[in-house]
Amino acid sequence: MNRRPQRGHPHLTGRQRILSLDAESDHHRCVIRILGGGICFATATVPAGTPSTGLPELRQRFAAWHDPIPSLLTAADPDAVLHNDIYELPALKSYVKGRIALLGDTAHAMTPNLGQGACQALEDAAVPARVAAQDGDLTRYDAERRPRTQMIAARSNGIGRVAQLGSPLAVRLRDTALRLIPSAAQFKALAPVMDWQG
Numbered sequence: 001m002n003r004r005p006q007r008g009h010p011h012l013t014g015r016q017r018i019l020s021l022d023a024e025s026d027h028h029r030c031v032i033r034i035l036g037g038g039i040c041f042a043t044a045t046v047p048a049g050t051p052s053t054g055l056p057e058l059r060q061r062f063a064a065w066h067d068p069i070p071s072l073l074t075a076a077d078p079d080a081v082l083h084n085d086i087y088e089l090p091a092l093k094s095y096v097k098g099r100i101a102l103l104g105d106t107a108h109a110m111t112p113n114l115g116q117g118a119c120q121a122l123e124d125a126a127v128p129a130r131v132a133a134q135d136g137d138l139t140r141y142d143a144e145r146r147p148r149t150q151m152i153a154a155r156s157n158g159i160g161r162v163a164q165l166g167s168p169l170a171v172r173l174r175d176t177a178l179r180l181i182p183s184a185a186q187f188k189a190l191a192p193v194m195d196w197q198g
């Protein structure tokens with residue numbers, strides 16, 4: 001769990017301030033980031049298409065979690081809850097056709113396990129301007145962006161598979177392995193994702 005100090009709790013009206021709170025347990029994840037407006041998202045590992053009752057289900061699933069998750073759910077507006085399954089795009093053969101280039105999720109919608117979907121959309125957006133200033137050949141955009149974004153999408157998918165392991169033995173092995181890997185090595189493994197220079 002990553003948790004920083006919070007202000008404005010429990011009702012978070014007016015100048016709302018929370019900050020950052022990530023928690024994971026037993027195939028559920030809850031992420032809260034609120035600054036002024038506010039958005040929280042929660043995930044549960046269930047088959048796509050599983051019906052949901054919206055806020056009542058969230059309150060029930062997260063009832064036993066630590067403060068402030070249950071109290072925020074108590075205060076939430078049922079009409080403000082959006083429920084979606086998470087899908088990813090299969091790896092496309094090209095992001096470019098003629099003078100049309102796909103950017104962001106249209107090109108590489110990925111699972112959110114690495115927190116990279118919007119980051120990659122921003123990186124995408126920087127490249128066509130550079131290409132336009134050179135010779136306008138959009139295949140350069142495809143050659144530069146497709147391998148990188150598909151590598152990151154594949155990594156994100158892999159992390160999701162490991163994070164969603166169901167067998168207690170596999171979970172114990174995973175958790176032990178993660179504890180044993182030094183954080184420096186974990187950061188190093190992320191370097192290809194984080195070190196884009198544009």
Ligand SMILES: Cc1cc2nc3c(=O)[nH]c(=O)nc-3n(C[C@H](O)[C@H](O)[C@H](O)COP(=O)(O)OP(=O)(O)OC[C@H]3O[C@@H](n4cnc5c(N)ncnc54)[C@H](O)[C@@H]3O)c2cc1C
Pocket residue numbers: 041086103104105106110112114115116117118119120121
């Ligand atoms: C739970 C979750 C957590 C995430 N966390 C992170 C994170 O921590 N970090 C990160 O980098 N990414 C994260 N992402 C991914 C990120 O939200 C997306 O990758 C990003 O929003 C993609 O940006 P986009 O502009 O390509 O598409 P979108 O954000 O989907 O924008 C497309 C826009 O086009 C509009 N639109 C669609 N059709 C039409 C039309 N016909 N006419 C006009 N407008 C239209 C849509 O309404 C939408 O506003 C997360 C995603 C999820 C689901």
